[in-house]
Amino acid sequence: MKHTEIAIVGGGPAGLSAGIVAARLGAQVTVIDDNPRLGGQLIKQTHKFFGSRTHYCGTRGVDIAAILEQELRKTGAEIVLNTTVIGHFQPNILGLASSQQFTKLTYDRLIIATGAYENNVLFENNDLPGVYGAGAVQTLMNVYGIRPGKRVLMIGSGNIGLIVSYQLLQADVEVAAVVEALPYIGGYHVHAAKLRRCGVPILTSHTIKAALGKEYVTGAVICRVNRKFRPIKGSERKLKVDTICLAVGLSPLIELLSQIDCYLVYIPELGGLVAWHDENLQTSVPGVYVAGDVSGIEEASTAILEGRIAGAHAFLSLKGKEANPEAEAIIRDARRELAVIRQGPFGEKAARGKRQLQQYTPARPVIQQ
Amino acid sequence: MSRKTSEPKETRITNHPILTFNRGKKVTFYFEGKPMQGYLGETIAAALVANGVKVFRYTEKHKRARGFFCAVGKCSSCLMVVDGVPNTMVCMEPLREGVRVERQHGRGKL
Ligand SMILES: Cc1cc2nc3c(=O)[nH]c(=O)nc-3n(C[C@H](O)[C@H](O)[C@H](O)COP(=O)(O)OP(=O)(O)OC[C@H]3O[C@@H](n4cnc5c(N)ncnc54)[C@H](O)[C@@H]3O)c2cc1C
Numbered sequence: 001m002k003h004t005e006i007a008i009v010g011g012g013p014a015g016l017s018a019g020i021v022a023a024r025l026g027a028q029v030t031v032i033d034d035n036p037r038l039g040g041q042l043i044k045q046t047h048k049f050f051g052s053r054t055h056y057c058g059t060r061g062v063d064i065a066a067i068l069e070q071e072l073r074k075t076g077a078e079i080v081l082n083t084t085v086i087g088h089f090q091p092n093i094l095g096l097a098s099s100q101q102f103t104k105l106t107y108d109r110l111i112i113a114t115g116a117y118e119n120n121v122l123f124e125n126n127d128l129p130g131v132y133g134a135g136a137v138q139t140l141m142n143v144y145g146i147r148p149g150k151r152v153l154m155i156g157s158g159n160i161g162l163i164v165s166y167q168l169l170q171a172d173v174e175v176a177a178v179v180e181a182l183p184y185i186g187g188y189h190v191h192a193a194k195l196r197r198c199g200v201p202i203l204t205s206h207t208i209k210a211a212l213g214k215e216y217v218t219g220a221v222i223c224r225v226n227r228k229f230r231p232i233k234g235s236e237r238k239l240k241v242d243t244i245c246l247a248v249g250l251s252p253l254i255e256l257l258s259q260i261d262c263y264l265v266y267i268p269e270l271g272g273l274v275a276w277h278d279e280n281l282q283t284s285v286p287g288v289y290v291a292g293d294v295s296g297i298e299e300a301s302t303a304i305l306e307g308r309i310a311g312a313h314a315f316l317s318l319k320g321k322e323a324n325p326e327a328e329a330i331i332r333d334a335r336r337e338l339a340v341i342r343q344g345p346f347g348e349k350a351a352r353g354k355r356q357l358q359q360y361t362p363a364r365p366v367i368q369q
Numbered sequence: 370m371s372r373k374t375s376e377p378k379e380t381r382i383t384n385h386p387i388l389t390f391n392r393g394k395k396v397t398f399y400f401e402g403k404p405m406q407g408y409l410g411e412t413i414a415a416a417l418v419a420n421g422v423k424v425f426r427y428t429e430k431h432k433r434a435r436g437f438f439c440a441v442g443k444c445s446s447c448l449m450v451v452d453g454v455p456n457t458m459v460c461m462e463p464l465r466e467g468v469r470v471e472r473q474h475g476r477g478k479l
Contacts, residue, residue, distance in 0.1 A: 034442055036463065046387045060387075082461075084442065099462065117443055127446075129423040129436025136440035136460075144415040145382040145390035171382050215434045216423040253443075 004030035004078065006314050007094055007107035009085045009256065012040020013300045014292025015113035016068040017307030018314070022111075023075035025315045025324045030105065031077060032096060034084040038072070039065025040115055041293075042300060044138035046170075047163055049300060050188070050346075056301065062142075064300065088259045092287075109287050109314040112257055113307060116250035116271060116293040121155060124210035130217025134164045134247035141171045149243030153220045154178040155208055161247030162191035168245075169198055176239050179206040179222050181229050209236060211244055220244055252294045260285055263362040269353030270296030276362045279335065281310040282317075284362030289314055296357075298350045302341055308334040380419045396466040413459035413470055414440070414447050425449050425459065429475035449473050 006022045008015045011033030023029040037043055045061025056064045072079070080096065087095035094105045118133040120126065132140075132148055134156075140146045152173055154165045157180035165175045178195065183205045185192045192202060205225055212219035224235035251272045258264060262275040263284035275283045275290050282289050289310040292303035312330040321328065342351035382390065393409030400422060407416030414437050417425070424434045425447050438446035442461040451457040452469050455477025459470065 034461065082463075099457075117441075118439065127433055127435065129425070129434050132437065133439050133444075136437060139440040140415060140418060140437075141382070142388060144411045144419075145385070145388070145392070146411075146415055146419045147380050147382060148418065150379075170386050172384075216436065 001093070001104045001106055003106045004028055005107070005318060006030070006109045006111065006311070007105060008032065008111045008113060008311075009094070010040065010113035010115055010292070010294070011035070011038040011079070011081075012113060012115050012292060012303065013042055013064065013068060014115075014294075014303035014307040014310075015040070015111065016065075016072050017304045018111045018113060018289075018291055018311035019077050019307075020068065020071045020075060021308045021311035021330060022315045023072070023077040025312065025319075025327050025330075027109075027315045027318065029075070029077040030080060030107075031072065032080045032083050032085055032094075032105075034082065036082055037065075038069045038079065038081070041135070042068075044135065044142045045163075046142050046167060056304075061300065068304075085256060088256055109289070109318050110260075111289040111291060111307075111310045111314055112275075112294055113291045113303075113310075114253040114256065114294045116297055117253050118246065119249040119251055121208070121246060121248045123208045125213070125217075126211060128211045128213055128217050129215065130213065130242055131211055131244045131246065134160050134245055137164055137243075137245050138167065141167060141173075147171055147173050148245075149217075149241070150174060151176050151241045152243040152245050153208070153222070153239055153241045154245050154247060156180065156247035156249070157182075157185045157187055157192070157202055157204070158247060158249065159187035159191060161245075162187040162195060164245060164247060165200060166191065166194050166198075169195075169200070173243075175200045176241050177222070178202045179208060180204045181207045181225055183227075207231065208244065212238070217242055217244055250293065250297050252297065254294065257283065257288075257290065257294070260288055262288060263360075265357060265360050267296070267353045267356050269349050269356065274357070276357060276360055279309075280313040280331065281306055282313065287314075287317070296350055296353050298347070302338060302347070302350070305334045305338045305341075309338075380421065396464065398464060398467060399469045401471055402469075407464045409464060409466075411464050413449070413451065413457075413462045413464050413468065415460075416464045417459065417470070424472065426473040427475070448477070450477060455479065 005028040008031045019031045042061040042065035083098045086097045209221040224232045257275040291306040291310040312327045316327045341347045405420045426435045435446045447460045448456045450471040
């Protein structure tokens, strides 16, 4: 069985940053991702990033991914692609599956940076081909250069819905409308304004009632909703679209954490069930860390900072302060930056979520390492 | 079942204000026995969508059509029979020259 000092599951901004920091400090690191390319969500992001105060702000997501990947490769860390971590066995064993084989990897410290999964929404025929998650639309369009359809209905006006709508226009795909159940637009004004200038209607207090079509989407029925989000009778309207794109939020991908028996807490502000963690991103199971969206849905800059903390602390707890005095400084600096971001208007919700987390006391660790 | 498939040239983006797509070698693969073209470096699912294929499989009980959905190997909507192997997640499976892809009906047979 192969062994690594620090195993990192997920090669998005959180996992990459954790890997860079831990490897630079002097640990032997293995980063595992199920995609053919490193970068996680970032490789689909063609827009310039909003980012509160990090040096990547104003850079396109896909370029941030390339920078982080290069930094990680320079450290000589082991990178395992096209491989899914499908299970955790006691003690300290990960099960790795690729299309060719199943292998096991043992570790001393584990950092889970698996990101998040898109939420679905209930409506008639929501399983028809042509109903896509926003991430899938982005993958097709921005990674492979393939249009998902000709005319799209976007569900959700958060930043993801707004940004992906704009990216669809850039790819020469028509956007029939953006519908939003809330009485106001969820995302940033700049993104909404760009869409409006292109003539895309953003329909607030609206929802989707049904997808039309037998084998695949040929249309959609939308309607207005009242304050209690109940459909208003008689307000139904048919739209001719071949694609329905869901951008209705994300939930942390906590399956592995749940298998490891990490103490999980339900915090709506963080996107649902998350693993309880302390300010070093360590979960209730000693030696197991989280970082990025899996620890609470936020943004790339916070994922990077959390990754740094988790990477540095995993190193510290494994090798001790004396091994590299820089580790403590990295943690201190990243924590300070995180605090600044979370004080801002857009970090406030996550900050509230993280504070709530601290009100829980983890159950006694199940595994002693 | 009448299915209108859009022309590949309409689904492939050639001019993009920000991105350039460095597509790999053009290869032929087979969908339900029919030859189609795709590029190395993309997934089987992406190549199918580019060729206008929307239905990837039918469910066991209600025979509901299933297509591309999450693109990250999580939702199981895209399970197909690839070179005879059922339950292959084509959204994660790289396209190979000559690969044979079939719609899966129900759970698939080993
Ligand atoms: C449309 C859109 C626009 C955005 N815009 C911005 C923006 O402008 N600014 C900003 O700061 N943020 C933005 N974000 C958010 C940002 O992309 C995410 O917060 C960030 O990518 C989270 O990083 P992560 O490393 O936690 O997870 P991810 O980037 O999701 O990476 C997780 C990786 O782990 C892999 N993985 C998961 N499970 C396994 C497993 N079991 N085995 C192996 N690999 C696994 C995944 O495939 C993935 O590659 C945007 C997001 C979207 C969708």
